[in-house]
Amino acid sequence: MYNTRVVPYKQYAGDAQWRSVRKSDDVIYLLEQFAPSSLAAYTRFENMKVGRDRVWTLGKRNGGVLIQSGSSLYPVFGCSRPSPEDRVEPLKNLKKILKRPLEKITLHAIQGIAEDVEFLEKAIGELGVFPEQRILYDLMVINREPSVVSLNAGPAGLVLRPPRMADAETLFELQAGYEKEEVLTKKSVFVPAVCRLLVERSIRRGQVLIAEYGARVVGKVNVNAVSPTWVQIGGVYVPPEFRGMGIASRMVAVFVQGLLPGRAGVSLFAKRINAPARAVYRRIGFAPLDSYRISYY
Numbered sequence: 001m002y003n004t005r006v007v008p009y010k011q012y013a014g015d016a017q018w019r020s021v022r023k024s025d026d027v028i029y030l031l032e033q034f035a036p037s038s039l040a041a042y043t044r045f046e047n048m049k050v051g052r053d054r055v056w057t058l059g060k061r062n063g064g065v066l067i068q069s070g071s072s073l074y075p076v077f078g079c080s081r082p083s084p085e086d087r088v089e090p091l092k093n094l095k096k097i098l099k100r101p102l103e104k105i106t107l108h109a110i111q112g113i114a115e116d117v118e119f120l121e122k123a124i125g126e127l128g129v130f131p132e133q134r135i136l137y138d139l140m141v142i143n144r145e146p147s148v149v150s151l152n153a154g155p156a157g158l159v160l161r162p163p164r165m166a167d168a169e170t171l172f173e174l175q176a177g178y179e180k181e182e183v184l185t186k187k188s189v190f191v192p193a194v195c196r197l198l199v200e201r202s203i204r205r206g207q208v209l210i211a212e213y214g215a216r217v218v219g220k221v222n223v224n225a226v227s228p229t230w231v232q233i234g235g236v237y238v239p240p241e242f243r244g245m246g247i248a249s250r251m252v253a254v255f256v257q258g259l260l261p262g263r264a265g266v267s268l269f270a271k272r273i274n275a276p277a278r279a280v281y282r283r284i285g286f287a288p289l290d291s292y293r294i295s296y297y
Contacts (some may be wrong), residue, residue, distance in 0.1 A: 030057065037292070038227070041065065137293065163208050175235065178220075230267060233268050
């Protein structure tokens with residue numbers, strides 16, 4: 001129903017030359033074909049920095065896309081468990097094009113649909129570079145009104161509203177809690193200045209909803225990525241002492257309700273090991289679409 005990864009992998013074998021390209025309508029077209037799984041890649045593509053970031057495409061308008069953004073790679077291949085014989089030629093070409101970029105950067109992460117990430121990992125592994133940590137997520141989507149139960153969840157007196165700049169310090173504390181609990185990896189270091197900039201930018205762009213209870217801000221959710229047809233949300237966080245009260249359910253449901261009009265749907269990622277979060281999203285109306293993976297180096 002949701003899966004738009006319609007390009008059979010075997011089409012790659014006949015046209016297995018990866019080509020370096022710049023911003024173009026063809027790349028946008030390709031990324032849109034793979035939405036919503038390509039939203040992170042789409043955002044990176046839209047914010048490419050000349051001289052630092054690169055994009056490769058495989059074939060013409062029906063091939064894969066590989067984006068290098070800073071020290072991270074975003075494969076959008078549309079793999080569907082290709083057989084070993086179909087991997088050989090594209091794998092060889094991937095090794096060839098990645099050798100020079102990987103000599104210039106310290107690879108931080110590969111992010112995408114699990115099968116795409118696995119395929120790219122194998123190519124990079126041939127160059128002697130291997131991930132130190134892998135995190136698996138469910139890519140979940142919704143394209144209808146959130147459940148009535150979720151829209152009415154939470155304690156009496158719960159207020160949901162966009163934050164004001166005066167809320168920046170409180171929102172920073174929530175974002176810091178979220179990053180430390182859900183984002184930072186074994187080798188990551190929390191950087192307060194970057195966190196503050198992210199919070200202030202999100203407030204200015206109107207991409208955040210906060211939950212207020214008893215005159216205290218007790219939850220947040222924000223937009224992570226946007227394409228012409230889909231929006232990805234994330235940063236869902238409620239402090240431990242306020243969990244289990246239905247705050248996250250109502251906050252996310254109301255946020256989604258406001259984002260859905262005019263869009264094909266809303267997506268998010270939920271860690272496979274976070275069963276409570278996945279249960280909340282299911283009650284709202286999200287359904288699992290695919291396995292998503294971030295491999296950290």
